[in-house]
Structure formats: structure tokens, C-alpha cells
Amino acid sequence: KSSVQTIGEEQIQNPYTELLVLKGHQDIVRFLVQIDDYRFASAGDDGIIFLWNAQTGEKLFELHGHTQKITAIAPFSSSDASEENKHLILTASADRTVIVWDCTNGRQVQKVSCFHSTVKCLTVLQRLDVWLSGGSDLCVWNRKLDLLCKTSHLTDAGISALVELPKNCVAAAVGKELIIFRLVASNSGSEGWNVLEERRLVDHQDNILSLVSVNDLTFVTGSHVGELIVWDALDWTKQASEYNFWDSSVHPDVQPEIKLSQSPNETSVQHLTSDEECVFAAVGKGIYVYNLQMKRVIACQRTAHDSSVLHIEKLPNRQLMSCSEDGSVRIWELREKQQLPAEPVSTGFFNMWGFGRANKQTNQAAKKMQDNTPMYFLELVGDLIGHSSAVQMFLYFGELGLATCSADHLIILWKDGERESRLRSLTLFQKLAENGDLQLKF
């Protein structure tokens, strides 16, 4: 029996009432990346990259070039006015190549195949107009795909995540370690860069799975055993950390008998995202909201999904979206709870099963709560069920809709039915006007 909160069939706040299934991939689709306002690329284990129109669902291009699965993808748009705002994307594959594609014509611009290992992450440093590839070593490339410099061999496992830090620094997650590299201009030429290792941070007990930069001053890492560490981005010191926040046993208000046995899989920090105030962590099946100011978890949904949460994203208007291996996407709203100081912790059975509306799963926050700080909770406002297998990732396009990709080889475009209907009417009358049917014709 699942303790996952369900919302039922009536979802007033869920705007997605129309969907479009995009077929094309032949294997798991793992990556979605936005190219511009209306285009996005998808890539996955079949090694094919598709470019889609997010409005119409039209397949724009089908990019063939990789022979094995895609391991990383990054957009690389040039801000130069001289280059007519070219949209490029970089893709890395298990065939140990990186290809640069031109999104305007769907052609392969260049291919690099001098890697010794699979490139697992790609980062573009827009400011320096270079891009970094992380595998067993870290390489720095310029736009023309010249190798500017590279580090020595780091580990066999390779870099799993890269994030840009201020002052030409990058943080690379290599196993349990976090390595800070700095790019320094080489003495020899103006275009040359050297990469120096600045610091190795070994505070994590297990592999670092997620790495996200919050702002210019902070970045956050999460590990497989559920450690969340907040770092200072300038001096790379640990500002705060949270180790056992997934563990309900530390919160005495939760009955011990419903405590699930925590396997590492259920505590790993799969994905992190943040806004200015908070870091949102996908931990196991749950979602946690960590407030940077208060340095504590302010709200959580312990079992937000039936299975591991793979990706979360902060939406505007205090909404949060998560997707999971259970094949669903859920929309949450971070709400301020009405202060009910007199109310004791337990509201009974329904509370723990997540049926209660007003105050659920936030009791641990309540315990820590100071007198005048608001209480928050995550309310489920909608779920999207369409995929038959794990939803790997999603891409939020604002009012254009939402794209989700899944292990069932499909991409689904979720759209606001009302808006689409309105747009269709608009186009209808435009077409009528174009055809001249609005005029009297005799």
C-alpha cells in the first residue's frame, strides 16, 4: 500500500488538458534541452538527437552522428551579433565523441573524437566563450573546437557533474570529491587558457550526484547517501549541511512504525534545483525544500512519488514540478500554512497517509519552527500521467507547455487546452482572412 498522496481526478489547478505525443526515439529519452523560446532538443540512448517545435510538436530535425547513447547535451548559443546569433548544441556520447550541431539547419558543424573516455558532462562558460568537457579528465575548448588545455587524468570514474563558479572557477564532482579548478589565461597567447586545480573538498561520504549553483555566492551539492552541503562559492568553505533530513526517525513526531527502511537508493539526492531563497532537493521518493536563510528544511513531501524522483524544477508562482521513475509528473505548490499554534502534532491517521490537506508532512518543520517564522507545506495541485515508464526529465516552456521525456521512448508535450483552443481559433480566423473568406464574395 502506497502512502503517496493522491489528488484524484478533479484537478482544478492543473492547466494541462491537452497532450501531444512526439514519437521518434527508439530508446530511452534522457535529455531535453531548450534551444530558444520555442525549440528544444531531445536525446537519449538511441544516439539520435531530435529538434522539436514546442508549440506545434513538429519534428524539425533528426540529427544522426553518434553511434552510441548520448551522455551529455548542452546548448551553446553565441551572444555575438556578428555570428547572426547562431544556435549550436553540443552532444557527448558513449562513442567518445562530441559533436557540435547547428540548430538552424540541422547540420553537424564539427566532431571531436580524441577523447580517451566517455564525456559525461558538458558545460559552457558563456562569459569566456569556452566550453568544458568532463570525463576522466577535464578539457577546455574554444568555439572553434580547439583544445585549449586539459587536466591530467583524474579518475577512471570520471567527472559526473560540473558547475561554473565565479572568478573563472569550476567545481567538478569526481566520485566523493569535489574538485575546484580555476582557468587562468596562459602566458603564451591571448586565446590560451590553463586549468589549475585549486582545492579538493572531501566532506561527502558518498558519491556526489548533484551539483547546483544557487547564486554567485553559494552552490550546493548532494550525495548518494543524502548529504546536502551548502558551499561558499568564493572561498569554497562549507556554509551549512544537512545530513539526515530524510530520516523521519530524527523527528519524534512521526510514528516510528511507518518509518520505512531507508536504503541508500531512497536517500540519494538525485537532483537539486534552487531559486534565490531555497534549494529544492529530490531525495529518494521525496521532495525537500531547504531554506538557505533559515538553514533548514522548511517543507517536505516525504513520499512525493511512488518511486525515485529524477528531476525537479521550480516554476514561477511558487510551484514545483517533479518527475519520477513511476512515470508521473506532479505539480506542487509551496503554501504557507495557517498558523495553528494550539493544534497538536498529530491530526490522526489521515495525516500520515497524506490525506489531510491543511497540515501534512510538515510536522518536522513545525518542531523546529521559531515562533514567528511561517510554516510551509507542499500541496499537490496536479499530476500528469501519460508515460508508461520512468519520466527522465522535463522541460518547462512557460505558457507554451511542458515537455516530458521518458524511458518509454516517447516525448509528451503537455499543453493548456484552453489556450490552445484559443490559439486555434485565432489561426482559424487568420486563415479565413488570408483566404479572403471573411469578405463577401460574388
Added chain:
Amino acid sequence: MISAPDVVAFTREEELEDELYSEPPLPEEYSVPLFPFASHGANPWAKVAGSKFTRDFILISEFSEQVGPQPLLTIPDDAKVSGTFDLNYFSLRIMSVDYQASFVGHPPGSAYPKLNFVEDSKVVLGDSKEGAFAYVHHLTLYDLEARGFVRPFCMAYISADEHKIMQQFQELSTEFSKASECLKTGNRKAFAHELEKKLKDLDYTRTVLHNETEIQKKANDKGYYTTQAIEKANELASVEKSIIEHQDLLKQIRSYPYRKVKEPDFHPYEPERALDRADAGCDPGPTASELAEPDSTHLYAHVPSYTPKLIKAKSAKCFDKKLKTLEELCDVYFFTQTLEQLHQIERTFRGDVCYLLTEQISRALLKQQSVTNFLFEDLSFLDEKPPEKQHGGCQELGRDAVDGKGSEELGAPKVVISLGSYKSSVESVPIKMEQELEDAGEPQMPESLPFEPQENLDYLDADLKGSISSGESIEVLGTEKSASGLPKSESQASLPVSPSPQAGRSKVGSRRTVSEDSIEVLSTCPSEALIPEDLKASYPSAINEEPHAADADAEGGLRFALKPDPADADRPEDVSQPEGLAQVDSACCIGKESPNFFEPLPELGQKPCDEDGVVRIPPQPYRQLGAFPSHDGVAGGLLPYELDSRYLSGSRELSKSSLDEGSDSASYISSAASTCSDGTPSPARRCQAGEKHKKKAGQNALRFIRQYPFAHPAIYSLLSGRTLVVLGEEEAAVKKLVTALSIFVPNCGAAAKPVKHWLAAPPHLLDFQKWKLIGLQRTASPGGVNVLHALSRYSRYVSILDADSKTLRCPLYKGTLVARLADHRTQIKRGSTYSMHVQSVLTQLCSKAFLFTFCHHLHLPISEREPAEAVVSRRMNFLKLQLGLANEDVKIVQYLAELLKLRYLQEPAQGGNPLLRFDYVPSFLYKI
């Protein structure tokens, strides 16, 4: 007591009538003509009394030069069909008049026999004594051994129902022409083949004779010719002449201009050639060669193996030889094709004429609704004619109407063979009752019905009295080409009837003559050989002239209250008035179209044109909103909102009714246009299968509605685009339910309806996107668990009808529309009737959806500053108040509107990616 003067046998009809009519009479439109044979105890649906056969059939007869008229075969080939009907006698009747003024043989001027390519003639004959009426299609086939090389044949469609023959004349003519063309093509091939053989024979004979002559010459050393030698020489000369003649004949038959061969389906051997020929027109040069080659290579591959025979100088006596049978006269392939076509005709036209007419009309109308018809109609059953033509025709019509000369042009060049108008051109009434009918003088009276009880008896009496031989009871009711000026061979001796008003009315079209022996030839025409224009071009004009003429004066054939009086007919002249347009449209089109539509449209003319404009949107993209009056300066050229508000401000009832009528009138217009463009709403042969399917589906649906109390929400699910899954173990039961429900499934624009009859795998989201009605297998195996799991997972997208436990899980429905569509207390018993009922309700629904979709300001703000909420509220108001939709009915129309939009906007390249729209609404479980 008995002699009491106050007890008198009540005999006088008038008194009775007086008594009866003292009450206010029924309004005209409700009065139904009494069934003429009611007194004989017959019911109107039984075979028409007096006929000796049970059902319609096709008879092929020949005027044999040896034995005279004789029946050859009937279709269907069943002795029961013709019953006691005397085929020999009727053959004599229909073959007794040779309408083909063809001359074959040696024309005075030419040296060689000349083949005439004779046009078929089409006649309607009636033998009221036999109770048989027939469409008779005369044709001639070539036979080398026949007198003048021709054998006259005829194919007759014989029915007891005169109206069927009259009203379906056009269709019958088209279909029989096809059959005839096919037969004649085959005959020409066979004839050519025959000629080739004969030529070979002659050639051989010549060689033999030549040799003999040579031998004789050599043997003869006396210096003078023996009689024997002279004889031989003469013989040789005649053979030579014969060869030349036959070569000439061969050339002629091969150069037959294939003008009319436009039906490639009859020539699958060389479809391109047929088209080429059609393009090449009448150029005989290439045609001849083209024809000759395939003939010799393809069909007559066995020709080289033919061993020539010696031809005797004098062939046997005419009566000794056996004439070729019809099969022998025609190429085998074409003969079977012809028979197939005739069977097809029989199938198409069997049944009641009302049904046929309704079918044809509704098909013609549906074809015109190109924006909405895809929703519920099976498009494959509508003609696959390209829609551009229709648009063209429609626009033309519109233009004409405004030009003012529309009244003349409207029909003249075009084929307005509207189902009823033909009737008025060909008077089917026996002359003798003409006067009486005229006396009756009721324009609404269906004059063409000779079955007025009283009169009919008179008429029969007259027949019996006036004639000794039964020959006079044949009335030639009408023939195909009623060309005016030419005197008929039969009617030369006849006196023209004293010009009755009727005759005066039918100015040109029908020349009514009565021949001596009282064969009444109402109109006919000689068939000139090789008229350059096709048949098609010629007969419509003949038929058309009448309606024009009749347009001006009161026409008796039209039975609707609001009929255009002379003043109305003049109306088209004032061009500038938009009302004029409306009037013309309604008047003309109805006038052309609708003797069969009994319902008048009284409001139509009186309503302000603007209102008409709103509702009278002809349903094509090109003329979409063309009927909106254009107020210049306003973006989009219209102010529908104004119109709407005015139009909609009326009471709900009114708006409802005007809506319906509006859509009707729109279809009148367009149907007139359709007949303009194609002339022949051809009885769809493809419909046969669909008809059967419809009937079955209707029957099943009826059963479903009666059996399941929750039929309404299930149907609502289908209409609102929510996939309905029929879950069950038994394939047959599930499929039956799916078939039943499939009539309610709107089509998404794909070729086939989104219905999957049987699915064994667990359903996927893509299935719900693709199909809106799915029959799903329930199994006890582990696979079955997956199925149930998938269903519960996707339960928000589907309604589930469990056929085994008789439950339904679907959203609540509180609307009123479905109740009308599927009333479980309905009195409808038959499947086909119910499917027609469904069709009519759904058509109404479509028109609502159309109106909703194409009203500009229901979707877009009037001004830029208008908030979106105002538009939304206006939209909802329209749906609820103006369209009268309650609760969930709104969603149905919205869904249909989305489909219309998608269809209209659909890019051809992006067809295969249907949207899935859904709502987050709770479902409920219904149980029996």
C-alpha cells in the same frame, strides 16, 4: 319503414364531402393525398395493385429480324420476379417503336455501306393496364450477319412505381448509359473481330477463285470464255468488292470516336488510353490506330490461328441461319461487365422511391457540408469528387444570382437535374385525365400522381373503352432528348393535342402528341447520328428549359407553400439588395430542388437578411463567411457580434428553429450548387456496404440503449471525445457493442473512424490518442492484470464500459442532448430508422458546432482592450443561451468545434499526430 322517405341510401359524394369539409380543413401542407387503392384493400407499401410482378427488374429485349420482339433475359434472373407478367407482351411494347431513326446500309449517295454510330435513346413507357412502368434504353449492336449490320436491343428497368421511373430518370439514364456503353464497346470489339475473320475468309476465297480462274484460263484454249469462266470472273469481282466493303466497315468501326468513353472502370485494360481519348476529343486519326493495336495484340491473340474458310458465293437464306446471341455479339469481358453493371443498377434502385430520394438528397447535401461532414459521415460513401469543383459551382451560383441575369443563366448551361424538376417537364399524366386535373386546378396537387381514386378509374375505363387492342395503353411518357422542332416518325400521323394550359407551360421541352392508335408520345426526339456533343450536354438542356419557363409562372409540380410568385421571379433583377440575394437563393434553389421537400421555409424570406446571413453560411472554406454582409472598414469585414446579438436576441425557441432552418437553407443552396457542378447525384454503389453496416449498427445501438440504463453517459463520453473502452471477455459481444456505439463517434479527420474493435494488448496512451472507442479483451491470464493496471492508470482519459459485469465508469452527464439522441423509450424499431434518427440529431449538432466555431467574436475580442474574460463569458452565453446547451452538452459542442478547427487548419504534412484533449473530471460508477 323501408320506403320511408327519410331513409335514403347515401350515395351522393358531394354531400358527404360537404359534411366533412364543414370543419376547417387541414392546412395544405398537412394534407396527404389518399392512397388510390385503399378501397381495394391494398396497403400502400404492398406492390402497387395491378402489377403482375413482385419487384423491380431489368429486362433485355431484342427486336429480332426473324421472330420480332423477344425478351432475352431479366435481371435478377429469377422466374419469380417477373411472375405472371408477360415478358413477351411487354417486349413487344417496348420494342414496338423504333426511336432510333438510324439508317444503316447503303445510303443513296455512297458506294459502300455505311455504319452509323447511333445514339441510344431513352424513353419512359407506361403500361397502366399491366401496372408496369419502364425506363427503356434502346441501343443497337452491330452484327455482320444481321440485316443492315444492326440488331436493335433494349434494356428496360421495369417497376410498378411510376414515380420511381420518373424521378430517377436521370440516374437511371446515367447508369444505363454506362451499361450500354460497356456493351457497345464490347460489341464493337467483337464486330471488328468478326470483320477481320470475314476479311480473311474473303481473302482466302479470292485466292482460291483466282487460282481457279487461272487454271481455267490455262485450260481454255478455245479463245472464248465459257459461261463457267465468266461466272467465276463475276464471282471474283464480287468477292473483291466485298473485300473492299468489309475493309471499309472495319475502318469505320475502328475509327469509332470514343467520345463517351470516360468511365475508365469499364476499360481496365487500357485506362490511360481511355483518358487519352477523352483528351484527344474526336480526332479519329490516332484513335483508330490506338484502337487497332490493343485489339489485335491484347484481346485477339488467337486471331492468327484462325484458318480461313471458303465463302460460298451465295450465303444461306436469311431465315435459315441462326442469329448470334447477345453473348456472342459482345466481347466476353465487356459482357460480364455489363451484366455486373445491370445488377448494380437493380440493387441500387430497388426499394421504395421515397427512400431512394431521401438517400440521394441527403447525400447531395452532406457532400456540400465539407467543413462538418467528416465528423459523423463516412466520407468514403460520399463521392470522392474533388471539392474544388463544388466550390466553383457554388461561387458561380452566387455570382449569377447577384448578377441578376441569374434567372436565365442559372440552369441553362448547367445541369440542374433536380430530382423534381424533371417531373414537371415530362408530363406523366395520361392525356385523358388532363382536363380533369386541370379543372381541379390545385397547384399543390401532385398532378403527376395519376392515382387519384376517382380519376384513376376513369382513366382505366377510358382505356378499356377506347381501345380494342391493348396496344393503346402504352403511354410514352417521356424520352430523353426532347428536341423541339423535328417531327417524329411515329407522330407524323398524329394530331397535336388541343393546347392545354399544361402544354402551353411546357413550352419547348415536351411536345405532346397523340398518335392514332393512342400511343401517346409525350416527348421524344430523333437520334441524329454522330451528334458532336455528348449526350450529357444535350439532355439536361432539354430538361432544363422547362423549369425555367416554369419559374416564371406558377408551377404545379412544386408543393410548398411559399413558392415564388411571378414577382419573386423578377426579384433577381434588383441587384443591389442583399435581401434580393437571400430571396433568390431560397426561391430559386428551393424551386429547383424541392418538390420533394414538403416543409416550407416561411420565415426564411421574411427574416432580415442579416439573420439569414448568420445562419446561412454555406459550408465550404471558400465561402465560409461569404454570406456575412460586409460592413466596410471593420476588420474582417463583418460585425457578427452585432448580428449575433440581434439574431440571438430573439426567443430561444425562435433562434433554435431558425438555426435549424438556416442550416437547411444553407444546404439547399449548396445542394443546388452541387447539382450544378455534377448534375448527377449518382446513386452510390459504395453505399450498399455502408447501408448494411449502418443498419446493423443502428440495430445494435437501439438494443444498447434499451438494455443499458447508463447509455447516456456512455454516449456522452464518445461525443465529448473521451475514449470509451468496452471491456469484455467475449470478442463477439464486445465487437457488437463497439459496432453499436461506433455511430456516435465523431471522426477526427482521419480516413476511418477512430474505432478499434478488438484489442488484446494493454492499452497505451497512444491508443487513446488514436482511438476513441476501443474493444478491449479481458483475460484471466497475467496479461489481463496488465490490462487492468493500464486502465486504472489511464483512467482519467477513458470511460470504461464493462460488458461482462454491465457497469460503466465515466463522468457524470446531466445534459439534454443525448436524451434526444438515445431515448430508451423510443418508438423506433428498425435499425436503419434509428441510424437515420441519429444522423439527423448529429447533423443538427454539427451545425451548432459549426456556428460556434466560425463566429468570430465568440473566440476573439471585439476590441483590443476587451479582456479575455469578456470573450469567455460571451462564449459561454452563446453556448448556453443561444445554442440552448445544458451542462455537459457544452463540452460536446466544444469538442466538435475543436475537431472542426483542427480539420480546417490541418496541414497536409502534419496529419498523423492527433491531439488528446481531456478534462480533469471525476468519474462515477454506474451499475444496472
